[in-house]
Amino acid sequence: MAVREKVFDVIINCFKRHGAEVIDTPVFELKETLTGKYGEDSKLIYDLKDQGGELLSLRYDLTVPFARYLAMNKLTNIKRYHIAKVYRRDNPAMTRGRYREFYQCDFDIAGQFDSMIPDAECLKIMCEILSSLQLGNFLVKVNDRRILDGMFAICGVPDSKFRTICSSVDKLDKVSWEEVKNEMVGEKGLAPEVADRIGDYVQQHGGVSLVEQLLHDPKLSQNKQALEGLGDLKLLFQYLTLFGIADKISFDLSLARGLDYYTGVIYEAVLLQTPVRAGEEPLGMGSVAAGGRYDGLVGMFDPKGRKVPCVGLSIGVERIFSIVEQRLEALEEKVRTTETQVLVASAQKKLLEERLKLVSELWDAGIKAELLYKKNPKLLNQLQYCEEAGIPLVAIIGEQELKDGVIKLRSVASREEVDVRREDLVEEIKKRTSQPLCIC
Amino acid sequence: MAVREKVFDVIINCFKRHGAEVIDTPVFELKETLTGKYGEDSKLIYDLKDQGGELLSLRYDLTVPFARYLAMNKLTNIKRYHIAKVYRRDNPAMTRGRYREFYQCDFDIAGQFDSMIPDAECLKIMCEILSSLQLGNFLVKVNDRRILDGMFAICGVPDSKFRTICSSVDKLDKVSWEEVKNEMVGEKGLAPEVADRIGDYVQQHGGVSLVEQLLHDPKLSQNKQALEGLGDLKLLFQYLTLFGIADKISFDLSLARGLDYYTGVIYEAVLLQTPVRAGEEPLGMGSVAAGGRYDGLVGMFDPKGRKVPCVGLSIGVERIFSIVEQRLEALEEKVRTTETQVLVASAQKKLLEERLKLVSELWDAGIKAELLYKKNPKLLNQLQYCEEAGIPLVAIIGEQELKDGVIKLRSVASREEVDVRREDLVEEIKKRTSQPLCIC
Secondary structure (H helix, E strand, C coil), X not given: CHHHHHHHHHHHHHHHHCCCEECCCCCEEEHHHHCCCCHHHHHHCCEECCCCCCCEEECCCCHHHHHHHHHHCCCCXXXXXXXXXXXXXXXCEHHHCECCEEEEEEEEEECCCCCCHHHHHHHHHHHHHHHHCCCCCEEEEEEEHHHHHHHHHHHCCCHHHHHHHHHHHHHHHCCCHHHHHHHHHHHCCCCHHHHHHHHHHHCCEECHHHHHXXXXXXXXXXXXXXXXXXXXXXXXXXXXXXXXXXXXXXXXXXXXXXXXXXXXXXXXXXXXXXXXXXXXXXXCCCEEEEEXXXXXXXXXXXXXXXXXXXXXXXXXXXXXXXXXXXXXXXCCCCCCCCCCCEEEEECCCCCHHHHHHHHHHHHHCCCCEECCCCCCCCHHHHHHHHHHHCCCEEEEECHHHHHHCEEEEEECCCCCEEEEEHHHXXXXXXXXXXXXXXXX | CHHHHHHHHHHHHHHHXXXXXXXXXXCEEEHHHHCCCCHHHXXXXXXXCCCCCCCEEECCCCHHHHHHHHHHCCCCCEEEEEEEEEECCCCCEHHHCECCEEEEEEEEEECCCCCCHHHHHHHHHHHHHHHHCCCCCEEEEEEEHHHHXXXXXXXXXXXXXXXXXXXXXXXXXXXXXXXXXXXXXXXXXXXXXXXXHHHHHHCCEECHHHHHHHHCCCCHHHCHHHHHHHXXXXXXXXXXXXXCCHHHEEEECCCCCCCCXXXXXXXEEEXXXXXXXXXXXXXXXXXXXXXXXXXXXXXXXXXXXXXXXXXEEEEXXXXXXXXXXXXXXXXXXXXXXXXXXXXXXXXXXXXXXXXXXXXXXXXXXXXXXXXCCCCCCCHHHXXXXXXXXXXXXXXXXXXXXXXXCEEEEEECCCCCEEEEEHHHHHHHHHHHCCCCCCCC
């Protein structure tokens, strides 16, 4: 939880920096709300027992509830983030950060705006968060559903096979082109020459120059959808250059993304290396953030089908928690699970009342303080507690100190002790622990 | 959510000030874990559909999962807080902050410690939080299950009727003694003279002097359990005096608390007045925080029945959210839902690229900044957006400003505008919005 809090802090700070408000939705959704939104994965939805009333399921992601919320509240315009748990009856894989109950961190911009401005901001946010978390080098692959569909059309894929061929393409980050081609031809019944035409495209990736090149591709440029997608990507790269992140972005024609609801630009961030310890399963090059534009989803929940264009991103925090934890373990860094600044201790017996009085004074002054819940603890035990809990300071009360109106302040690390006048103690502790000014 | 975040901030700061770490447990528990822990209210538990595997329910509170977690991980010693949602198939009452899905904020101290020290800290925490939230005057009623049981014994209540008579007593904060007596005699079959003897006790409340008086009560002082409870309460008052909160505490013999698992001191904080608006249902004097000692619960989950003494408290945040929201509405105070410090705006057309460059510079410097997602927004619309969203500053780019290397910084409230050199803009915004130093 201590690691999680640090990661969430970075993410929430970034979301707020970009002017997002936070919303929450119930963990339940009507079963019918989730039906037909996740394709094959619908079997992974947790249902509640029918105990009377409406049939309910646990949310599977935060995007469908967000779209339902927008439609239900007739919102046409919002920039929000939502950090919450979602539920999937999947096979857990602990080292990869895959669980049945896990956090999603979503940021979405809903509303009718000028092309590619919110989309560019979503990519900027992904880059800011991944940089702040210091996970190492990363790359954001970008593509557009309209380019994919246009490409399938000009290559001769029948309309009915777009989605299934799309899933095959999506596997290119894990397996070779030959294997993907075999699947397309063998399993999905595509003509080999159609697959080869697709292969020529999807093996390409690059920067804005590839966008330019494809804008002049004799076939692709004849397809209206593809042309729109390419035009938008060109604009997107222009904005990303202004945001100073164009070097992190790769236009990758093999990026397809699994979910059906994307309608425009799609993106996925991958780490270029992940820390591995001897004897441990490598974390792989998996995605740590992803998202895209989904202009049709809100309309599915509106009785009149009114559309609200949306673009968003989701940070793969569980995977990030795993990476950060493994890195900390490798560095043998111990993460403190509390923030206590000072332990109130006594050097002699019969000083419980004095300890209670002092710790109460410190609490009232906003100092994070503890004492051992014993009448007469040994000083050694009190010092040991500080070592274990990482508490940096000890305020020691003794009979002499009480007479002199001072407290002995000991630094646990250096073992140095100084007498501090009781009225100066709070200031001295604040100075030593450089408590941030904003904590009230 | 904005109100919630402010309330949670106060609570979490307090929990951390007292050295607690944070834990999380799954929203699911095995159905059998929850069975038999909540008495009659068990019918309110949400079960998951049997989709294969273990039978699961949604957690009903955070205390039972905490006890299960301690036993499962063989922890004998922890001070933790847990803020999470719990689920009850109850009748919602929105104005009272009673929902089917709601937050609980729990702080508990587990471990074998010297008497009443952790118990006193729990009461201190409750007082700190209620004071910080500025909910108005409050009172914390304190009693002890051992005193109640001892009292029932000496009054002549049969052992088998202790719990049901306890529930009757618990109603004394809502109905008169006569009604409670009628229930005891009429419904629960107690002899009238037994009820009268109970009545003599439970209508008493006071401070430490009442504890002293009962310690000398000829009958009660003969009961071992009652004597232990009274002795501990005397010690508790001594510690509460050292903590400076004895004046907030009332020893109240009518406080019984519903849950079965309490074994020692119990407490409940009530507001002495709550804000009411004309035409609205009053919030009543209900409890806003409560807790107590439960030394037997962990043992129920340990295969060898090993006990871990626990004491804790729960803050009734949903009720507090309602109170704070109603107070803000009454004051017509608008709560900002975002924290944006500055809107990057332009005075002329064709400056989108310049706006994107500037907003990106500000984000990279940690400033919370927004821009309108339009190519050529009107200045008036940009200023209106600030008014609506409560954004205090506007950084206006114009052609002249670009030539001069300055940005026009406008205060939305005063409408004053000054030219700030671009390289000084970040510092100037930080100064004007006095951004706390700890935000990174």
